[in-house]
Amino acid sequence: MLFAAILALASASAAAAAPALSARQTPVGPQCAGLGPGAFDIASNFTLAAWNATGSNANDTGVPLVLGQAGAVDGAEFKILSTWASFPYDDFPELSLEHGALSGTGPMGNVAAAGNVTAGIPPGFIVPGSSIETPFQIYCGVADTDPAHGGLPQLAVFGDTDSFSLCPASHAPLAQTNVVYKPSADNYGEYLFDECYPVKLHIVGLY
Numbered sequence: 067m068l069f070a071a072i073l074a075l076a077s078a079s080a081a082a083a084a085p086a087l088s089a090r091q092t093p094v095g096p097q098c099a100g101l102g103p104g105a106f107d108i109a110s111n112f113t114l115a116a117w118n119a120t121g122s123n124a125n126d127t128g129v130p131l132v133l134g135q136a137g138a139v140d141g142a143e144f145k146i147l148s149t150w151a152s153f154p155y156d157d158f159p160e161l162s163l164e165h166g167a168l169s170g171t172g173p174m175g176n177v178a179a180a181g182n183v184t185a186g187i188p189p190g191f192i193v194p195g196s197s198i199e200t201p202f203q204i205y206c207g208v209a210d211t212d213p214a215h216g217g218l219p220q221l222a223v224f225g226d227t228d229s230f231s232l233c234p235a236s237h238a239p240l241a242q243t244n245v246v247y248k249p250s251a252d253n254y255g256e257y258l259f260d261e262c263y264p265v266k267l268h269i270v271g272l273y
């Protein structure tokens with residue numbers, strides 16, 4: 067009887083140990099909830115590309131994205147994700163995910179930290195990154211299980227890979243084309259809603 071009790075205890079602790087071990091192997095936070103076993107929230111030195119989710123693409127990667135300008139206030143600059151074709155500068159070429167907090171690093175070690183994301187506006191970054199006291203741990207990467215588009219991992223925000231679009235800011239010749247989360251017609255003239263199209267944000271350059 068004692069033996070049986072020890073055995074029961076042993077198998078109970080073995081069962082308890084198994085999930086703890088797999089949790090250590092894939093230590094993803096709540097920002098990856100619902101994204102399955104291919105989710106990850108730590109990655110360094112990648113870039114992003116926007117892959118046209120409903121139309122045609124020149125290749126399986128998509129168009130390269132950079133941190134484009136989005137204004138400044140005294141002591142801080144704002145950045146958004148712009149197509150490199152519309153904003154041909156790459157001041158923050160190394161992106162990283164740290165437990166779901168997205169940031170970009172420039173050649174001088176300057177950091178752009180991602181802020182919170184709101185429906186209807188472009189996901190933003192602030193420079194210097196140190197001006198964000200508590201990082202927004204809202205992003206997650208997820209391995210692609212659909213080989214139809216290159217097999218690259220995708221970026222999710224709030225566990226959602228399906229709500230990003232590319233939207234031109236205007237018809238002006240030098241207008242930026244930017245990523246918007248859940249674009250809306252009601253956007254205070256910030257972008258041309260009728261010309262938005264849905265994209266997947268591919269994570270490029272890991273491994």
Ligand SMILES: *[C@@H]1O[C@H](CO)[C@@H](O)[C@H](O)[C@H]1NC(C)=O
Nearest residue numbers: 110111112113159160161271
């Ligand atoms: C990041 O990746 C780029 C391109 O692959 C490489 O040139 C650069 O040295 C890498 N930086 C670091 C810090 O590993």
Ligand SMILES: *[C@@H]1O[C@H](CO)[C@@H](O)[C@H](O)[C@H]1NC(C)=O
Nearest residue numbers: 118119120121122123263264
């Ligand atoms: C992406 O697909 C949409 C159709 O959904 C199309 O209107 C748009 O021109 C395409 N964009 C590019 C850059 O090919």
Ligand SMILES: *[C@@H]1O[C@H](CO)[C@@H](O)[C@H](O)[C@H]1NC(C)=O
Nearest residue numbers: 123124125126127128129130
């Ligand atoms: C994919 O196509 C885009 C748009 O033509 C181009 O900017 C990009 O460099 C291409 N990427 C690769 C990996 O060929």
Ligand SMILES: *[C@@H]1O[C@H](CO)[C@@H](O)[C@H](O)[C@H]1NC(C)=O
Nearest residue numbers: 181182183184185202204224
């Ligand atoms: C971040 O934004 C989401 C909605 O987009 C909101 O629910 C959440 O409360 C915000 N978080 C903080 C810390 O402001």
